[in-house]
Amino acid sequence: SPLWPGLIEAYRSRLPVTRTTPVVTLHEGATPLVPAPELSRRTGCEVFLKVEGANPTGSFKDRGMTMAITKALEEGARAVICASTGNTSASAAAYAARAGMVCAVLVPQGKIALGKLAQALVHGAKLLQVDGNFDDCLGLASKLSIDYPVSLVNSVNQYRIEGQKTASFEVVDVLGDAPDVHCLPVGNAGNITAYWQGYREYADDGPATHRPRMWGFQAAGAAPIVTGKVVEHPSTIATAIRIGNPASWTKALAARDESGGRIDAVTDREILAAYRLLARTEAVFVEPASAASVAGLLKVAATGELEPGQRVVCTVTGNGLKDPEWAISGAPAPVTIPVDAAAAAAQLGL
Ligand code: F0G
Numbered sequence: 001s002p003l004w005p006g007l008i009e010a011y012r013s014r015l016p017v018t019r020t021t022p023v024v025t026l027h028e029g030a031t032p033l034v035p036a037p038e039l040s041r042r043t044g045c046e047v048f049l050k051v052e053g054a055n056p057t058g059s060f061k062d063r064g065m066t067m068a069i070t071k072a073l074e075e076g077a078r079a080v081i082c083a084s085t086g087n088t089s090a091s092a093a094a095y096a097a098r099a100g101m102v103c104a105v106l107v108p109q110g111k112i113a114l115g116k117l118a119q120a121l122v123h124g125a126k127l128l129q130v131d132g133n134f135d136d137c138l139g140l141a142s143k144l145s146i147d148y149p150v151s152l153v154n155s156v157n158q159y160r161i162e163g164q165k166t167a168s169f170e171v172v173d174v175l176g177d178a179p180d181v182h183c184l185p186v187g188n189a190g191n192i193t194a195y196w197q198g199y200r201e202y203a204d205d206g207p208a209t210h211r212p213r214m215w216g217f218q219a220a221g222a223a224p225i226v227t228g229k230v231v232e233h234p235s236t237i238a239t240a241i242r243i244g245n246p247a248s249w250t251k252a253l254a255a256r257d258e259s260g261g262r263i264d265a266v267t268d269r270e271i272l273a274a275y276r277l278l279a280r281t282e283a284v285f286v287e288p289a290s291a292a293s294v295a296g297l298l299k300v301a302a303t304g305e306l307e308p309g310q311r312v313v314c315t316v317t318g319n320g321l322k323d324p325e326w327a328i329s330g331a332p333a334p335v336t337i338p339v340d341a342a343a344a345a346a347q348l349g350l
Contacts, residue, residue, distance in 0.1 A: 034282070048311075050167060135234075168198025181297075189246040217263070218292070222244060285319070287320055
């Protein structure tokens with residue numbers, strides 16, 4: 001089959017580009033939709049994982065970033081800026097490098113996973129750690145983009161949403177129709193907004209006959225949309241979604257209500273249990289925040305509120321290699337042996 005051209009080429013007619021738009025792509029998108037037999041068994045549903053960690057920088061952010069950087073280049077920007085819990089900065093740094101643009105990133109000090117920090121640095125971003133949380137970083141980045149010649153590539157940028165909506169198109173293109181339920185982790189709430197936009201477009205004038213119910217899940221210590229109140233000091237091991245005042249809050253509520261869906265909280269314990277289950281049984285290694293979608297699905301199933309026989313897609317948003325700390329801390333320390341088969345066999349219980 002021919003080379004996958006990246007999502008802008010693949011979905012050109014549904015994106016705000018023209019023939020002369022200078023497309024910046026790392027050939028993102030076309031991520032696997034992986035059947036999840038253990039989750040299907042546990043829920044009585046047909047469950048699939050949309051594995052967004054398979055994107056070029058290891059998260060779904062690449063879908064939005066190919067559009068945001070493409071449009072920034074088209075508009076003549078020389079520099080971009082973002083606030084990030086890690087993945088947005090990794091993606092912005094990579095796409096800006098590809099476009100020959102300067103990239104500035106603001107991250108909460110000490111609260112982003114090491115792999116993501118490494119990505120921003122290796123791609124040459126100008127990285128500042130802010131003595132504050134993500135919400136402080138976003139406020140600062142927005143202000144800088146107003147007062148200085150630098151464009152903001154956070155998901156408040158509509159081009160990010162346009163790019164990210166293509167994940168819904170891919171799901172429908174593979175399944176032949178929309179699923180009954182779509183589960184997502186929710187942080188700043190851009191992605192649930194984007195998926196809902198994509199599903200609506202495909203149901204309005206595309207191949208889908210219906211729209212799914214959107215189920216979003218926040219970490220319990222950072223669940224402003226669930227409680228209806230800004231969280232001043234958000235706290236969760238899922239650092240990617242450690243956000244107390246989501247920029248797309250209202251749009252997430254619209255996605256929930258228009259789809260007849262839900263936005264609930266999952267505890268860190270539930271997130272880590274789903275994280276391990278995904279790795280051990282489905283063999284899909286995700287970062288902790290990504291497991292919130294699966295933790296949420298299992299939680300709802302346990303209450304009996306998930307009707308069996310439905311088709312369910314859970315987006316797992318980021319690659320596990322970005323944040324290996326939780327994989328290592330949950331496992332026994334490896335044993336060292338001499339170069340000796342008998343010693344190896346004894347340790348392996350063979
Ligand atoms: N999962 C991962 C792995 C993320 O990195 C994020 C957001 C989300 C889920 C939530 O998506 O914000 O659209 O609701 N990460 C942003 C960042 C905030 O800076 O990388 P959302």
